[in-house]
Amino acid sequence: MKHPLGVILAGGRATRMGGGDKGLLPLGNKPILTHVIERFEPQVAALALNANGDPARFSSFGLPVLPDSIVDFPGPLAGVLAGLDWAAEQGADCIVTAASDTPFFPCDLVPRLLLSAEGQDHPLVLAATPRGLEKTKSMSRSGLIRHPTFGLWPTALRDDLRAALQDGISKVVIWTEKHGGREALFPTEAGDPFFNVNTPEDLIRAEELLA
Incomplete structure (x- = not known):
């Protein structure tokens, strides 16, 4: 398998933050998105940003901006x-995908996902953490909490995914389970590695974690 490319998912509408791009919010002395890029770039062969609307607002980051090809925001x-x-x-x-509002995700995200994909015909793995940290997220049958915006995805299944979206499937795990998707377990002893900024209170918490 060739070294994967990285895609930062920034297509959400950030309704709980009052709209706009969560990745452009300041954290410390730079945008959240910069923290994400700095963690992600060393792990992948190249990096792009998935976002809708005017791509010029991301021009300072120097990344290709990829809009959704399916309209009406059908999810990640x-x-x-x-x-x-x-x-x-x-x-x-x-x-490999990562969310634009998750500034402290693991620096070994990609190698752990690749390790979990060994032996798969089409590498398809979601990041997961032990149950108990965030019960609102997608829980697997094994009791792990899946993080659907952090995953390893095969280009060979892109047309199958396109057809599924056109049929109205928007829930990540419905599609991944259909194709034998796996989970890569990440430790949580130091806290939730996939903590994301959804609310103003989360941004305050992120500043505390950064400090």
């Missing part, structure tokens, strides 16, 4: 599809 899978189409044009076998 639309961003995954945009990333897979971009990666296929680059000749890549797979992508």
Whole structure:
């Protein structure tokens, strides 16, 4: 398998933050998105940003901006599809996705996902943490909490994903389970590695964690 490409998912509408782009909010002395890029870039062969609307607002980051090809914000899978189409044009076998509002995700995200994918015909793995940290997130049958915006996705299944989205499927785990998706377990002894900024209170907490 070739080294994966990275795609930062920034297609959400940030309603709990009053709209706008959560990744552009300041954290410390730089935008949240910069923290995400600095963690992600060393782990992948190239990096792009999935976002809708005017791409010029991200011009200072120097990344390709990939809009959803499926309209009406059908969820993170639309961003995954945009990333897979971009990666296929680059000749890549797979992508890894990360969310633009999660500034402290693991620095070993990609190697852990790749390790969990060993033996799969089509590498398809979601990041997961032990039960008990965030019961609102997607829980698997094994009792793990899945983090659907952090995953390893194969370009070979992009047309299948496109058809699923056009059929109205928007829930990530419905599609991944159909294709034998796995989970990569990440430790939580130091806290939730996939803590994300959803509310103003979360941003205050992120400042505390950064300090």
